[in-house]
Amino acid sequence: MAVFGVDYSWGRPGVAALKRAGVKFACRYLSHDTTGKNLTRAEADALSDAGIWVVVVWQNTKDGPLGGRSAGEADARDAARQAVACGMPDGRPIYFAADWDASPGQQDAINAYLDGAASVLGRDRVGLYAGHGPMKRAFDAGKMAYGWQTYAWSGGRWDSRAQLRQYLNEQTINGAAVDYNRAVADDYGQWRVGVSPEGDDMPGYVSVGTGTEQRLAPGQWTDVSWETEYSDQEHQHWDQGGPSVLTGSARYSLTVGATVTGVPAGTLIQARVVEVEIEDTSKYEAGPIQDVLSTGDSTSVVYGLAADTVREGHRVRFQLVQHGTADAAVTGGSAKVFFWR
Structure with missing residues (x-):
């Protein structure tokens, strides 16, 4: 399941309101x-005390990276000084904002800027905030280790290497303007005052997808298989091209989105997770069922499980059933799992 966070500038929602809204991290400015x-030490202390992670981004002007290498060096020195003063521990990254629709012709300057930042911080501590084009080009060129992609100027495309996604602007929490973000990797640059994430704070992560049409017979629970692995550092999706996404024992949270076609409007579609025995997959324990009514030719099914535990010797799978009278199909989807041993 993606981790929900926000970014904000001059407004201050306050930690109590952020907690009520389910915010797990706050991206804050240096400039x-x-x-x-800017982020202050008092704010960093308050967020940390409330258990909210902090992520920092340098943005003095929207097009600062056009200044090239020398600008990157200067900005990285100032950003590091401010971040340390706010309590950021050693080794944590800093994002640098390219907050405009950067053209391919401007990429050389952006890359040189990131080179300058890397000369100060080290390449493994450099991140970029940008739309899809400059994000992809910088990742392809190996210019940074972290990506924070905004949906603006992205045309609905996401670079799977970016750890953070800004997906909705101009929202409000407790009267303060915020943007909504999601973290889609276990390490997205987060920290608390004097504390780097480790151990139980750094869950494992699996992200898989499918674009292959899969038959969905009426009235029959069917495993959804995943042929594409976007992220699986701990090799949980053992049967690549198959349905299992996690091997027990582990605590986990899961979110799945799938597209179902060929089910008449108003027909019931149901989704669930099951924990099957590794030695005999006909034996399983079923999780909670979530219901969706078909909207017609193409129905989006979204399933979420906030917390559960899979036992040793079991694997987690996602299943669908449609209650129509004829065959239907799953035509695409993705699953994301966070887990803790």
Whole structure:
């Protein structure tokens, strides 16, 4: 399941409101601003005390990376100084914002800027905030280790290497303007004052997908298989091209989105997870069922499980059943799993 977070500048929602909203991390600014935009040590302390992770981004001007290498060096020195003053522990990354629709012709300057930042921080501590084009080009060129992609200027495309996604702007929490974000990797640059994430704070992560049409017979629970692995560092999706996404024992949370076609409008579609025995997959324990009514030719099914535990010797799978009278199909989808041993 993706981790929900926000970013904000001059507004201050307050930690109590952020907690009520389910916020797990806050992306905050570093810059030369003196009017209240920047993260302060007091705010970092308050967020950390509330259990909310902090992520920092340098943005003095929207097009600062056009300044090239020398600008990257100068900005990285100032950003590091401010971040340390706010309590950021050693080794944590800093994002640098390219906050405009950067053209391919501007990429050389952006890459040089990131080279300058890397000369100060080290390449493994450099991140970029940008739309899809500059994000992809910088990742392809090996210019940074972290990506924070905004949906703006992205045309619905996401680079799977970016650890953070800004997916909705101009929202409000407790009267303060915020943007909504999701973390789609276990390490997305987060920290608390004096604390780097480790152990139970760094869950394992599996992200898989499918674009292959799969038959969905009426009235029959059917495993959804995943042929594409976007992320699986701990090799949980053992049967690549198959249905299992996690091997027990582990605590986990899961979210799945799938597209079902060929089910008449108003027909019931149901989704669930099952924990099957490795030695005999005909034996299983079923999780909670979530119901969706078909909307016609193409229905989006979204399934979420906030917390569960899979026992040793079992694997987690996702299943669908449609209650129509004829065959239907799963034509695409993705599954994301966070887990803790």
